[in-house]
Amino acid sequence: MISRLLTGGLARAIMILGIAFFAVFGVIAVVLAKTGNGDLQAVTAAIMGYLFILGFAALWLYERRRLRRPGPVAEEFLGKSHEVAEMVGAPVKVTIPTLPEVTKGPGQITVEAFISGPEGSGEATVVLARIAKGFQVLGADLDVAGAKRSVTGGMRPGG
Secondary structure (H helix, E strand, O other): OHHHHHHHOHHHHHHHHHHHHHHHHHHHHHHHHHOOOHHHHHHHHHHHHHHHHHHHHHHHHHHHHHOOOHHHHHHHHHHHOHHHHHHHOOOOEEEOOOOOOOOOOOEEEEEEEEEEEOOEEEEEEEEEEEEOOEEEEEEEEEEEOOEEEEEEOOOOOOO
């Protein structure tokens, strides 16, 4: 559920979380006012504020941890790439059967993936560089029904 919430990025997920907490607080505040317990609204607001901060921290930690693995970064790159969408159609479905072993320290890693869409399917080889806070896509080679194409990277995760 958290990964589905984060599909639009961390900023979108935080906005949705804030809207949800504000709506819940609004309902609780109306109920408290109607029952004559309006003085409890400040306590409710404080509790909701702390819960929002905890939710924000959980989302941030989950996203940070997710972007430290090469699979989700490669999947996000292929899913958002216009070149991939041109070759297989949109929406693009990315499947990574096996992830390569990740070592510590700088270096490169290659991720093999299957891509599919309404107009076709194929394979992709994504090359990532290990940077201080995760991975950055250097480029990808696509092969869809014998048509080959190279896609330049440079995409930072989450961007």
